[in-house]
Amino acid sequence: MIAGVPDLSVRIGRVTLRNPVMTASGTCGYGEEYAPIADLSKLGAFTTKSITLHPRDGNPPARIVETHGGMINAIGLANVGIDEFLNSKLPYIRTMGCPVFANVAGHSIDEYVQVAGRLDAADGLAGIELNVSCPNVADGLMFGTDPALLRELVAQVRRVVTRGVLIVKLSPNVTDISATARAAVDAGADALSLVNTFLGMAIDIETWKPKIANESGGLSGPAIKPMAIHLVRKVWRDVARNAGVPIVGIGGIRNWQDAVEFILAGATAVSVGTALYVDPTTPLKIADGIAEYLKRKNVVRVSDLVGRMVSAKESPTPPSETGVEG
Amino acid sequence: MAVTHSAPSIYTAPVVARRSPCREHFEITIRLPSFPDAVPGQFLNVLCRDAQSMDDTGAAMLRRPFSIGGLRRSAEGVEIDILGRVVGPGTAWLNALQVGDELNVLGPLGRGFTIPNHGERALLIAGGVGLPPIRWLCEILRKSAVFCEVIFGAQSRDLLPISFREPPKSDGAFTLCAEDFAREGAACLITTDDGSCGVRGRVTDGLSHWLANAEAPSNVRVYSCGPEPMLRAVATICAERGLRCEAAMERVMGCGMGTCQSCVVPVVAPDRASGRRYALCCREGPVFETARVIW
DSSP states (O other), X not given: OOSSOOBOOEEETTEEESSSEEEOTTSSTTSTTTTTTSOGGGSSBEEOOOBOSSOBOOOOXXXXXXETTEEEEOOOOOBOHHHHIIIIIHHHHTTSOSOEEEEEOOSSHHHHXXXXXXXXXXXXXXXXXXXXXXXXXTXXXXXXXXXXXXXXXXXXXXXXXXXXXXXXXXXXXXXXXXXXXXXXXXXXXXXXXXXXXXXXXOBOTTTOOBSSXXXXXXXXXXXXXXXXXXXXXHHIIIIIXXXXXXXXXESSOOSXXXXXXXXXXXXXXXXXXXHHHHOTTHHHHHHHHHHHHHHHTTOSBGGGXXXXXXXXXXXXXXXXXXXXXX | OOOOOOOOEEEEEEEEEEEOOSTTEEEEEEEESOOOOOOBTBEEEEEOSOSSOSSOOSSSOXXXXXXXXXXXXXXXXXXXXEEEEOOXXXXXXXXXXXXXXXXXXXXXESBOOOOOOTTOEEEEEEEGGGHHHHHHHHHHHHHTTOEEEEEEEESSGGGOOOOBSSOOOSSSOOBSOBHHHXXXXXXXXXXXXXXXXXXXXXXXXXXXXXXXXXXXXXGEEEEEESOHHHHHHHHHHHHHHTOEEEEEOOOOOSSSSSSSOOOEEEEEOTXXXXXXXXXXXXXXXXXXXXXXXXX
């Protein structure tokens, strides 16, 4: 056995996270909401609700429906807008004691650049996560599904994000996610987060109406986990590994076993989303679980686990519980 | 205005009592070692499945909000009542809980009813599964020496989750008929859609009876909880008659804590060009002044 505690720290761009477990944008507000329940200072990192240039009321209700092993949401980027965020949300965020990424959404390159630039200039944030994959606003998926447009967007935003880390959050609603991943990396993204929600729909068979007012929405929760792991592996193999760009894996993670699966697939860190609604302390429990797992597997650093899935035919087998690894 | 209350926590608490007050309804009492101050109208977000199970079925992933239907403090701890109706896999799971089983709850959440000062009058109106917060509210208002009368309605006698001391009147008279309210000295008018108990009709018909006989109704506070069409109808009558009214509203919720932005209620916003905005039911509500709600 290895003496001491496994090293859970990971690097996302120039930022070091104390552990690889983050919160996913849109599931944890602006931080203060969960503060009574969870010690946010112990998070690997926190990601805010999407911030847009102007405040947004969001979509008419119903905005969510639970489906088997998951939920469909169409919130519609309801948020306070950049002015109010800087005035009333950022002061609390500065006290949270963990790296915080501000998620940014927009309808045009100019909107993204304005919001990202102002956030990068403000003190207290570790960086920006670009939401180019919201399925619930009119043109929310536009940037996330067109590699050329995405390349242009990321390049323009990169110019104004000079202090913070720039993460691009990819949509799974594409034919070839490696193409959008490559576009984001080529244009200067420091990291990729994937995946955002899958487009989904649920219909009430008595009334013949959609179960959410927006008709379609984004599916999240355990139901999407295998698809998300597949896409993380694909992006890691095709783009991220060779580019040396870390992946933040997202999709239905609710316990440490799920997180380890994403890390083996190629994620450097993971984000917990829907599971926060059940228990806001889930990320802290996952971090503890990963530490125990690393001890059991004699792995010194969690970063040694990234992408370590072996092929079905491959030998030798992964680090055994008796062998020394690291 | 209702006030913001104590910080919520997650609790795992044993079921210490359960009963089936009527067809399709269940009532569970859990006991916690401690619980923050809470008021009627506040809710618990309840995990309606086994918290530990790794091989869960994929059903009832999210917590479900339940109004606190009663809260008693003693040397043994804090007992909280949850009352519900079986409508899906989550409520079916709750209904199957036995004494000794454990329940995982998050709360207290939201903002409750305004508790007025000594000496005021209140009219409490509940429909169907809207009973729990109204029942607890009556108890709390009576402790503040507020005079209470109650209108409670359901589709039929077998869907009234309540026990009676005597048969309710069918002529619109308020009597000490309902055990839970009579205990507090509050007279009650019962309505059923099919006339199988009390007055045939809706709670709004009961409200008409009350208005026909009330002295100075504008000094009375109205509190309501039930299906949204009922709340809207009660709010409309109260607006017409100049009565102050608060309603505990229900929404599908993701988190119950203001993060998921799902549970919106449209409310008036005089400072906005549109004149309206979305309020979160879980944070600004679930209790709203009905004059603020855009029905």
